[in-house]
Amino acid sequence: MHEVQHSGRSEDREQGRAAAVRAEQGYVDLLYARLDVLRTRTSQSLSEALGRGGGGGYAIRTEREAQAHENGRRLAQLNSVENGLCFGRIDAGDRGAAAEIRYIGRIGLRDEDHETILIDWRAPAARPFYAASPSSPEGLVRRRHLHLRDRTVVDIDDEVFDLDGLTEDDRRHLVGEAALLATLNRGRTGRMGDIVATIQAEQDRVIRAALAGALVVQGGPGTGKTVAALHRAAYLLYTHRRTLERRGVLVVGPNPTFLRYIGRVLPSLGETDVVVQTVGQLYPGVAAGTEDAPEAAALKGSARMAAVVEAAVADRQRVPEGDLVVETDGTELRVPHEICRHLRDRARELGLAHNRARKLFATEMLWELARAQDEWLEASLRDAEALLEEAGQAGRAGLSELEDPDARLRSEDDTAHARETLWADPGVRAAVDALWPLLTPERLVGDLLNDPGRLAAAAAGAERISAGQGLADGEMRLLSRPPGAPWTVGDVPLLDEAAELLGTDGGEEQDRDREARQRREQAELSAQDVVEYLGTYETGMMVDSAALLADRQEESSALTTADRAAADRTWAYGHVIVDEAQELSEMAWRTVMRRVPAKSLTVVGDLAQTGSAAGARSWQEVLEPYVGDRLHEERLLVNYRTPAEIMAVAADVLAEIAPEQQVPESVREGGDAPRAVRVDGAGGLAERLAEVVAAELAAIGEGRVGVLTPAARIAAVAAALPDAAAQADPTALDSPVAVLTPTQSKGLEFDAVVIVDPGGILAASPSGGRDLYVAVTRATRRLTVVHEGGLPAMLSRLGDGGPVPAATVGDHG
Numbered sequence: 001m002h003e004v005q006h007s008g009r010s011e012d013r014e015q016g017r018a019a020a021v022r023a024e025q026g027y028v029d030l031l032y033a034r035l036d037v038l039r040t041r042t043s044q045s046l047s048e049a050l051g052r053g054g055g056g057g058y059a060i061r062t063e064r065e066a067q068a069h070e071n072g073r074r075l076a077q078l079n080s081v082e083n084g085l086c087f088g089r090i091d092a093g094d095r096g097a098a099a100e101i102r103y104i105g106r107i108g109l110r111d112e113d114h115e116t117i118l119i120d121w122r123a124p125a126a127r128p129f130y131a132a133s134p135s136s137p138e139g140l141v142r143r144r145h146l147h148l149r150d151r152t153v154v155d156i157d158d159e160v161f162d163l164d165g166l167t168e169d170d171r172r173h174l175v176g177e178a179a180l181l182a183t184l185n186r187g188r189t190g191r192m193g194d195i196v197a198t199i200q201a202e203q204d205r206v207i208r209a210a211l212a213g214a215l216v217v218q219g220g221p222g223t224g225k226t227v228a229a230l231h232r233a234a235y236l237l238y239t240h241r242r243t244l245e246r247r248g249v250l251v252v253g254p255n256p257t258f259l260r261y262i263g264r265v266l267p268s269l270g271e272t273d274v275v276v277q278t279v280g281q282l283y284p285g286v287a288a289g290t291e292d293a294p295e296a297a298a299l300k301g302s303a304r305m306a307a308v309v310e311a312a313v314a315d316r317q318r319v320p321e322g323d324l325v326v327e328t329d330g331t332e333l334r335v336p337h338e339i340c341r342h343l344r345d346r347a348r349e350l351g352l353a354h355n356r357a358r359k360l361f362a363t364e365m366l367w368e369l370a371r372a373q374d375e376w377l378e379a380s381l382r383d384a385e386a387l388l389e390e391a392g393q394a395g396r397a398g399l400s401e402l403e404d405p406d407a408r409l410r411s412e413d414d415t416a417h418a419r420e421t422l423w424a425d426p427g428v429r430a431a432v433d434a435l436w437p438l439l440t441p442e443r444l445v446g447d448l449l450n451d452p453g454r455l456a457a458a459a460a461g462a463e464r465i466s467a468g469q470g471l472a473d474g475e476m477r478l479l480s481r482p483p484g485a486p487w488t489v490g491d492v493p494l495l496d497e498a499a500e501l502l503g504t505d506g507g508e509e510q511d512r513d514r515e516a517r518q519r520r521e522q523a524e525l526s527a528q529d530v531v532e533y534l535g536t537y538e539t540g541m542m543v544d545s546a547a548l549l550a551d552r553q554e555e556s557s558a559l560t561t562a563d564r565a566a567a568d569r570t571w572a573y574g575h576v577i578v579d580e581a582q583e584l585s586e587m588a589w590r591t592v593m594r595r596v597p598a599k600s601l602t603v604v605g606d607l608a609q610t611g612s613a614a615g616a617r618s619w620q621e622v623l624e625p626y627v628g629d630r631l632h633e634e635r636l637l638v639n640y641r642t643p644a645e646i647m648a649v650a651a652d653v654l655a656e657i658a659p660e661q662q663v664p665e666s667v668r669e670g671g672d673a674p675r676a677v678r679v680d681g682a683g684g685l686a687e688r689l690a691e692v693v694a695a696e697l698a699a700i701g702e703g704r705v706g707v708l709t710p711a712a713r714i715a716a717v718a719a720a721l722p723d724a725a726a727q728a729d730p731t732a733l734d735s736p737v738a739v740l741t742p743t744q745s746k747g748l749e750f751d752a753v754v755i756v757d758p759g760g761i762l763a764a765s766p767s768g769g770r771d772l773y774v775a776v777t778r779a780t781r782r783l784t785v786v787h788e789g790g791l792p793a794m795l796s797r798l799g800d801g802g803p804v805p806a807a808t809v810g811d812h813g
């Protein structure tokens with residue numbers, strides 16, 4: 001694409017620009033006026049729906065709730081588009097004919113006559129705005145970007161594909177300034193923004209790819225994988241709203257800080273009904289934040305653990321050493337060992353989940369116990385008869401049945417009743433539980449990891465299920481942990497695996513209570529959202545509090561799809577997006593894939609950034625078992641984050657750690673030269689670091705500094721920077737300076753990055769080189785490496801303590 005320079009005097013040019021801006025302002029005013037009208041109307045409809053109270057029959061109430069829900073959603077959407085409502089215009093048409101002008105914005109708008117006045121960026125008609133290029137202009141003569149501050153047009157930006165297609169007047173009014181670069185040069189706020197105005201053609205292909213199958217987006221750092229994936233979610237919800245509103249969309253990200261970083265993008269696009277979770281949150285009711293040590297994480301993430309969990313379940317389905325002997329009412333009931341084995345095998349053969357199969361096992365075992373009781377009773381009665389006979393009192397009423405030696409003493413009903421009585425006996429229940437207990441996933445996995453005996457039994461069982469799936473002694477030690485230890489991220493897929501194998505025993509009161517509690521919590525949360533957005537545009541409706549609204553929602557179960565999906569482990573999403581997907585272990589993939597039976601997925605990541613020992617080395621290898629050949633890969637090759645000078649340093653690191661991977665080409669260059677600062681002696685680091693960070697803050701003005709250092713040095717570095725946010729807490733990004741490990745910084749970006757102790761990062765784990773690559777590529781403007789002793793060889797481009805000249809990307813020298 002080329003930018004058009006003005007001919008003529010600069011005065012003319014300014015006048016032309018001013019006239020064009022005025023003309024666009026007129027149109028933009030019309031759009032906002034329309035938006036205001038729609039807001040008022042929607043707000044009134046919502047007031048009416050909520051104000052009508054809870055009366056009426058079920059159908060009326062349900063309809064009213066649905067209306068309120070729809071109006072609420074629409075109002076939230078109308079409110080979310082206030083900033084930058086319209087950002088583009090395309091002029092299409094054949095040479096000579098008048099151009100057809102379309103305006104592109106965050107939502108679609110029609111006027112009172114139902115004429116389209118603004119096209120939603122996701123609509124097919126908006127596509128040329130993103131896809132047009134000089135070699136393939138898609139019928140456009142011009143693409144115009146509109147820059148708005150609040151409701152005022154402050155600038156416009158033109159790219160012309162067919163100069164001859166413009167009128168003389170239009171040509172005089174052309175203005176050129178790269179919209180993209182203007183956006184990229186802005187200081188960072190700690191929260192990712194949307195890019196609807198500047199989506200690039202290669203990203204547009206990703207965003208608008210078909211819903212079915214698995215789309216893999218492989219791209220180097222800063223190529224817009226995350227931002228494109230989020231826009232894709234918004235696009236899919238717009239294009240396939242009927243399916244996806246019902247089934248929901250799940251976005252999986254690496255950690256809570258990252259989720260907070262990206263948390264504003266979808267709401268700013270008017271989409272609030274998407275579930276966004278880390279792997280540690282995928283199992284409802286457990287919020288795992290702690291990571292295992294790398295070796296344990298690798299083992300827990302390995303697919304071998306599926307066999308271990310399976311064997312752990314099988315190990316809870318037992319046969320007694322000898323006969324089963326149960327004491328009840330002073331009587332000893334006995335079920336022979338062989339029968340116990342037979343009952344267990346039969347229950348297993350059903351192929352049901354453990355807790356369901358338990359019902360059958362328990363029922364049959366009670367029959368056996370009741371039979372044993374019958375036999376004991378009969379024996380007792382016969383003994384009594386013999387005694388009576390001896391005493392010459394045979395034929396007494398009530399014992400006449402004994403005249404037929406084969407007659408049953410007790411009817412079927414008696415036996416059924418006996419089973420109930422037996423089941424009520426704690427001794428009997430304990431005996432059944434010991435052989436086939438009702439288990440929760442938490443108990444199964446907890447017992448497995450806390451109890452070396454159980455772990456050894458499961459390991460042996462896994463080896464029997466499939467040779468090579470067992471665990472060596474050292475591996476068992478890696479997995480063992482004290483009772484009461486918090487759940488780790490690596491435990492979550494184990495819990496999910498266990499839940500799959502255990503199932504529920506159906507109709508448990510506990511389940512119902514838990515569900516009701518979760519529903520209530522979710523209702524309150526979503527009601528809070530409603531109250532928040534009504535805060536701005538409320539029109540005098542009666543909303544006392546989130547609790548009141550929650551009551552209403554709960555009553556009508558008008559929970560959003562996202563609320564219900566997030567609370568339900570067995571929910572089948574319509575589409576799942578996995579970000580930083582290279583970090584997911586085999587076990588985590590099993591969990592994710594259970595959430596999306598239709599296997600409609602967007603998987604974004606960068607194999608060169610894999611830090612986790614359990615993570616991916618090849619997309620084919622990871623995904624093929626689930627999606628077969630329904631796998632489509634797109635590559636993003638342009639880096640929108642990191643300037644060329646810093647990417648040259650990253651390229652050196654990449655050449656060492658993953659020479660087969662391509663360095664993305666930076667869209668920007670000419671930034672500040674990256675530098676190394678050497679510190680010496682005790683106390684040197686603390687003193688110099690504070691200076692370095694202060695200098696970086698001064699250099700970037702408004703913006704964020706990320707100080708990235710190995711885990712072992714976090715405390716010392718934080719002590720040297722008392723004003724910095726130094727926890728991997730999601731709010732760390734609100735602070736001008738955040739101290740993080742490279743792993744915690746994955747997916748994030750900062751105006752200035754200060755890497756402290758690069759040698760320590762390299763030495764901290766087997767994937768230290770990849771972590772250093774991640775750290776270097778977090779910078780949008782400036783990079784400083786603070787080191788003691790020599791610089792690692794792969795950073796030698798930085799010299800040893802002084803600023804270095806800029807170099808071109810791809811030069812690995």
Ligand SMILES: Nc1ncnc2c1ncn2[C@@H]1O[C@H](COP(=O)(O)OP(=O)(O)OP(=O)(O)O)[C@@H](O)[C@H]1O
Pocket residue numbers: 180183184192193195198199200203219220221222223224225226227228606640641746747748749777
């Ligand atoms: N078309 C675009 N217009 C404006 N900004 C963009 C565009 N594409 C990407 N960016 C910006 O570039 C930066 C990097 O994008 P993003 O975080 O999505 O990259 P990524 O590929 O996920 O990176 P990483 O692998 O390092 O996590 C973000 O600030 C994003 O907003």
